[in-house]
Amino acid sequence: MFEIPSFVEILDFIGTFAFAISGIRLASAKSFDWFGAYVVGLATAIGGGTLRDLLLDVTPAWMIDPMYLICTALAMFFVILFRQYLIHLNNTFFIFDSIGLALFTVVGATKSLDLGYSFWVAIIMGSITGAAGGVIRDVFINEIPLIFRKEIYAMACVVGGIVLWLCYIVGFESYISQIACGATVFIVRIIAVKYKITLPILKGEPVDDK
Amino acid sequence: MFEIPSFVEILDFIGTFAFAISGIRLASAKSFDWFGAYVVGLATAIGGGTLRDLLLDVTPAWMIDPMYLICTALAMFFVILFRQYLIHLNNTFFIFDSIGLALFTVVGATKSLDLGYSFWVAIIMGSITGAAGGVIRDVFINEIPLIFRKEIYAMACVVGGIVLWLCYIVGFESYISQIACGATVFIVRIIAVKYKITLPILKGEPVDDK
Amino acid sequence: MFEIPSFVEILDFIGTFAFAISGIRLASAKSFDWFGAYVVGLATAIGGGTLRDLLLDVTPAWMIDPMYLICTALAMFFVILFRQYLIHLNNTFFIFDSIGLALFTVVGATKSLDLGYSFWVAIIMGSITGAAGGVIRDVFINEIPLIFRKEIYAMACVVGGIVLWLCYIVGFESYISQIACGATVFIVRIIAVKYKITLPILKGEPVDDK
Numbered sequence: 001m002f003e004i005p006s007f008v009e010i011l012d013f014i015g016t017f018a019f020a021i022s023g024i025r026l027a028s029a030k031s032f033d034w035f036g037a038y039v040v041g042l043a044t045a046i047g048g049g050t051l052r053d054l055l056l057d058v059t060p061a062w063m064i065d066p067m068y069l070i071c072t073a074l075a076m077f078f079v080i081l082f083r084q085y086l087i088h089l090n091n092t093f094f095i096f097d098s099i100g101l102a103l104f105t106v107v108g109a110t111k112s113l114d115l116g117y118s119f120w121v122a123i124i125m126g127s128i129t130g131a132a133g134g135v136i137r138d139v140f141i142n143e144i145p146l147i148f149r150k151e152i153y154a155m156a157c158v159v160g161g162i163v164l165w166l167c168y169i170v171g172f173e174s175y176i177s178q179i180a181c182g183a184t185v186f187i188v189r190i191i192a193v194k195y196k197i198t199l200p201i202l203k204g205e206p207v208d209d210k
Numbered sequence: 211m212f213e214i215p216s217f218v219e220i221l222d223f224i225g226t227f228a229f230a231i232s233g234i235r236l237a238s239a240k241s242f243d244w245f246g247a248y249v250v251g252l253a254t255a256i257g258g259g260t261l262r263d264l265l266l267d268v269t270p271a272w273m274i275d276p277m278y279l280i281c282t283a284l285a286m287f288f289v290i291l292f293r294q295y296l297i298h299l300n301n302t303f304f305i306f307d308s309i310g311l312a313l314f315t316v317v318g319a320t321k322s323l324d325l326g327y328s329f330w331v332a333i334i335m336g337s338i339t340g341a342a343g344g345v346i347r348d349v350f351i352n353e354i355p356l357i358f359r360k361e362i363y364a365m366a367c368v369v370g371g372i373v374l375w376l377c378y379i380v381g382f383e384s385y386i387s388q389i390a391c392g393a394t395v396f397i398v399r400i401i402a403v404k405y406k407i408t409l410p411i412l413k414g415e416p417v418d419d420k
Numbered sequence: 421m422f423e424i425p426s427f428v429e430i431l432d433f434i435g436t437f438a439f440a441i442s443g444i445r446l447a448s449a450k451s452f453d454w455f456g457a458y459v460v461g462l463a464t465a466i467g468g469g470t471l472r473d474l475l476l477d478v479t480p481a482w483m484i485d486p487m488y489l490i491c492t493a494l495a496m497f498f499v500i501l502f503r504q505y506l507i508h509l510n511n512t513f514f515i516f517d518s519i520g521l522a523l524f525t526v527v528g529a530t531k532s533l534d535l536g537y538s539f540w541v542a543i544i545m546g547s548i549t550g551a552a553g554g555v556i557r558d559v560f561i562n563e564i565p566l567i568f569r570k571e572i573y574a575m576a577c578v579v580g581g582i583v584l585w586l587c588y589i590v591g592f593e594s595y596i597s598q599i600a601c602g603a604t605v606f607i608v609r610i611i612a613v614k615y616k617i618t619l620p621i622l623k624g625e626p627v628d629d630k
Contacts (some may be wrong), residue, residue, distance in 0.1 A: 022413070027358070033409040034357025035365055054264055054474055055483065063265065063331050083413065121483050136562075140345075142354045144562045148447070148456025155455055199453040202444070202500065224444070237568070243619040245575055246568025264474055273475065273541050290622065350555075352564045 015100020020075035047133035102185040123161030152192035160185035223312020230285035257343035335372030362402035370395035435520020440495035467553035543581030572612035580605035
């Protein structure tokens with residue numbers, strides 16, 4: 001019955017766990033109850049992939065494999081049990097979250113290419129897979145989505161998607177291209193946070209009405 | 211032309227009406243115009259079923275049967291005509307809303323099983339059908355979704371779904387299992403509100419940033 | 421390679437540009453970064469059509485034709501370069517936005533009819549195509565959707581859809597019906613804003629809890 005998980009499955013689990021933790025912690029900061037925190041954690045973890053699969057017209061992964069629900073439940077217990085120590089684990093979660101971002105980007109982009117879509121669609125689908133869960137999370141906790149205002153987050157997915165594209169043009173093997181894509185997302189994200197690199201703010205004139 | 215509605219159709223109408231009333235009243239408390247109130251009422255009534263049908267890749271029921279649009283329009287007129295008496299009807303609406311929650315859960319879970327999905331997917335789909343409309347309503351009126359913070363609401367759907375599962379394992383007839391599921395949702399909801407039973411709040415440490 | 425765009429394609433471009441500008445300007449008023457502003461602009465421009473295509477179970481147009489992404493990028497550069505002059509262009513943008521609203525309504529309604537749906541579904545799909553992008557935009561910037569509280573906006577789509585219906589009943593040619601529909605949306609929108617015609621507000625009693 002039980003099979004040894006592959007390397008990709010382990011990365012997927014780590015990413016899902018980190019994304020769920022991020023949703024559950026933000027929900028707990030808003031005094032959500034256990035059910036609400038679980039739903040926000042789940043939406044953070046699977047929301048991006050679900051939106052991608054709706055757009056690609058395929059069945060979302062979590063409707064086939066219960067791993068995502070179980071992983072979110074584990075993240076929930078983890079937060080309940082260890083909440084006073086979590087703040088010391090921020091760096092660990094940041095690394096896990098970046099692993100998830102990288103893997104989700106690769107999975108989303110590859111799935112789109114396999115279905116015959118163009119590369120620019122694949123780049124968008126990779127970014128949606130990585131970043132849309134966080135947008136849904138922020139809508140649920142009634143905040144302006146974080147990725148629209150600070151930090152290089154979805155842009156790391158876009159850069160990774162472009163690297164994937166370039167690798168295909170050059171003619172690299174599929175798995176090498178995917179590793180290059182994931183590594184790019186991971187490194188761009190880490191460097192951006194470490195050196196506090198952000199995108200410029202779009203300064204606006206006051207909009208009077210509409 | 212006109213056929214006598216079945217018992218399930220009557221319950222469906224009552225549930226849709228109650229869900230629409232809930233959306234329209236909350237919209238009116240935020241000074242929405244008539245159009246906005248209608249849309250929020252409609253989204254509350256059909257939002258859960260629509261999300262479920264998008265996930266299951268079938269055509270949403272309201273795109274085939276205009277009953278849901280008409281029912282929401284009737285709910286709208288009802289609120290406009292009787293708004294000063296509505297507060298005295300809160301108990302009635304609460305019963306109607308619970309009927310809707312129960313029926314929508316049964317319909318959502320059964321539809322998923324009929325399409326060949328696992329029981330845990332059916333439980334989620336039942337809960338989405340019953341509770342996601344209220345989440346969309348709260349996003350539209352720019353509030354943190356109520357079901358994430360207080361009251362047993364979606365949890366009643368989850369419990370009902372589990373009862374449905376147990377009935378299938380035991381081997382009950384399909385219609386008996388469905389009645390047991392709906393009755394469970396209804397009773398759990400009523401008891402939870404009457405005895406003010408709530409889920410524990412997830413206490414959170416302040417999240418410094420991400 | 422390059423084909424001369426048709427009249428409808430030019431209108432589609434103008435509408436997409438105006439919708440994207442509206443999203444980007446509101447995002448800039450909330451200090452979004454460039455990425456966030458681009459995403460909000462894109463969601464405003466393509467959100468309605470995407471929701472419609474998910475409901476109709478067809479592939480969203482922007483996943484086939486990169487025009488929408490490019491047009492939003494042009495809108496972005498336009499706002500960055502000319503932001504201090506934009507306020508003087510408000511009337512121009514209002515006309516462009518109304519053109520977009522009219523065209524999107526016609527496209528959405530016609531697409532639904534071509535897929536064999538009833539006229540009342542087509543009216544809703546026309547309205548979703550025209551107005552849902554603005555709702556998504558307002559959810560992203562964490563405001564109550566503008567179209568729920570002020571101005572005749574989606575109602576212009578509904579009226580246009582009804583005109584389309586009447587034209588079909590009378591037996592007009594398809595293209596004449598579509599022009600009549602689009603012209604109606606455009607004129608209703610212009611008149612409503614010029615004469616400050618609004619829908620009545622739904623006055624609400626305070627809702628105590630649920």
